[in-house]
Amino acid sequence: MLDVDNLKVCYGQSEVIHGLNFSVPQNETLAIMGRNGMGKTTLFKSLIGILPMSEGSIAVDGVDVTKNESYQRVENGIAYVPQGRMIFPTLTVQENIETGMEVSKTKKIPEEIYALFPVLRDMRHRKGGNLSGGQQQQLAIARALVTNPKVLLLDEPTEGIQPSIIKDIANVLNEIKKIRDITIIVSEQVLSFTMAVADRIIVIDKGNFIHEDLRDDVDTDKIKKYLSV
Numbered sequence: 001m002l003d004v005d006n007l008k009v010c011y012g013q014s015e016v017i018h019g020l021n022f023s024v025p026q027n028e029t030l031a032i033m034g035r036n037g038m039g040k041t042t043l044f045k046s047l048i049g050i051l052p053m054s055e056g057s058i059a060v061d062g063v064d065v066t067k068n069e070s071y072q073r074v075e076n077g078i079a080y081v082p083q084g085r086m087i088f089p090t091l092t093v094q095e096n097i098e099t100g101m102e103v104s105k106t107k108k109i110p111e112e113i114y115a116l117f118p119v120l121r122d123m124r125h126r127k128g129g130n131l132s133g134g135q136q137q138q139l140a141i142a143r144a145l146v147t148n149p150k151v152l153l154l155d156e157p158t159e160g161i162q163p164s165i166i167k168d169i170a171n172v173l174n175e176i177k178k179i180r181d182i183t184i185i186v187s188e189q190v191l192s193f194t195m196a197v198a199d200r201i202i203v204i205d206k207g208n209f210i211h212e213d214l215r216d217d218v219d220t221d222k223i224k225k226y227l228s229v
């Protein structure tokens with residue numbers, strides 16, 4: 001579903017993503033894990049097209065999107081939940097979700113969205129900025145989902161979120177995969193969360209992939225060692 005070939009990304013003269021190759025099939029959740037500054041956000045921004053790539057190619061469902069702008073990548077089926085959520089604080093919950101619907105041409109927020117996130121229905125007239133971190137994270141996921149993605153990217157969705165809500169987010173991602181049959185790629189530092197959602201875990205270190213395991217084969221001590229400073 002998502003095929004990435006020799007992806008390199010630079011800030012000025014400095015290359016921070018060094019020729020990554022990976023493919024993620026439909027209905028797989030892949031977790032990319034790494035410490036701060038290892039390149040997760042840079043990778044995700046280049047996948048959605050906010051940051052230019054200096055080399056390589058990206059295809060979604062067999063369609064090459066390498067030369068596409070972000071909005072065209074969204075039309076081609078990539079959706080992005082940025083680190084820090086980046087919801088619109090002065091828009092209501094409903095308006096925030098509707099910003100994602102310009103692409104999907106849907107007029108009304110699908111019932112499925114409120115079924116996945118009942119709290120967003122209750123709070124639909126509240127300003128996004130007045131929601132808790134966990135509620136904002138749900139809102140950012142809802143906004144991404146209404147674009148009907150084939151590939152959903154989430155950059156550190158548990159950052160700054162309390163443990164009980166982290167469990168809810170894991171449950172909702174598993175539910176989304178079940179009902180939508182999509183590909184999910186999540187960047188993370190929290191191993192308990194990735195063990196609850198991921199089919200496969202890759203460790204990124206200074207812009208290179210250094211370790212990969214299927215969830216069932218994961219040596220948690222080894223991954224923890226990679227994640228500790």
Ligand SMILES: Nc1ncnc2c1ncn2[C@@H]1O[C@H](COP(=O)(O)OP(=O)(O)OP(=O)(O)O)[C@@H](O)[C@H]1O
Pocket residue numbers: 011016034035036037038039040041042043083
């Ligand atoms: N705008 C920028 N200009 C120059 N270098 C940058 C810029 N943004 C990030 N970098 C560098 O690129 C590298 C990767 O950073 P990135 O933010 O992608 O890491 P990360 O794994 O997402 O970390 P975090 O968990 O802290 O978000 C780091 O060395 C960082 O200093």
